[in-house]
Amino acid sequence: EAGVVQSPRYKIIEKKQPVAFWCNPISGHNTLYWYLQNLGQGPELLIRYENEEAVDDSQLPKDRFSAERLKGVDSTLKIQPAELGDSAVYLCASSFSADTQYFGPGTRLTVL
């Protein structure tokens, strides 16, 4: 069974540029999560989807971050414009309802 797929694995951009991350969850998982992981810290939830609906986006900085999960499968997380402080690893995870979360390898973003 394929795991959670994320792309790209690495991204380097200049500040003020836009960037997008893509996630394909495990087949059949209706719940999808985007986390932010800063160096030396644990993941922090940005947004959680139940199917197509964002049920918890309270930690998503909505002035520059946006996310979508069309058709309740793949998801895209976007930052526009990126700031230096956005440099981090962005993790996607999926689960079947509130069961165990399975994580992708993450996208490491560097903003110069």
Add this chain to the structure above:
Amino acid sequence: GDSVTQMEGPVTLSEEAFLTINCTYTATGYPSLFWYVQYPGEGLQLLLKATKADDKGSNKGFEATYRKETTSFHLEKGSVQVSDSAVYFCALRGTNAGKSTFGDGTTLTVKP
């Protein structure tokens, strides 16, 4: 709100040594508790979990017991190997099903 506190690292052990990584939590109700492991360049992998008080989770020689009286979920392994070198995260999933809170991680290095 919910919180998880882990023993600060890094932890360096010799092969075959005994491992303990302390984890305590604060949460309302009866959370589920988890240990995740993250190898370099990879996403988090579920190591073990426990869903109610006095449950013991175990996997790959690692164990942790859900202690509600001390709000703890300490990770132990009787004999570590070099391949156990990784970052270990303690996490809880609270009564708001699907929302997980992670500790900051403990880096373990095992030397031959």
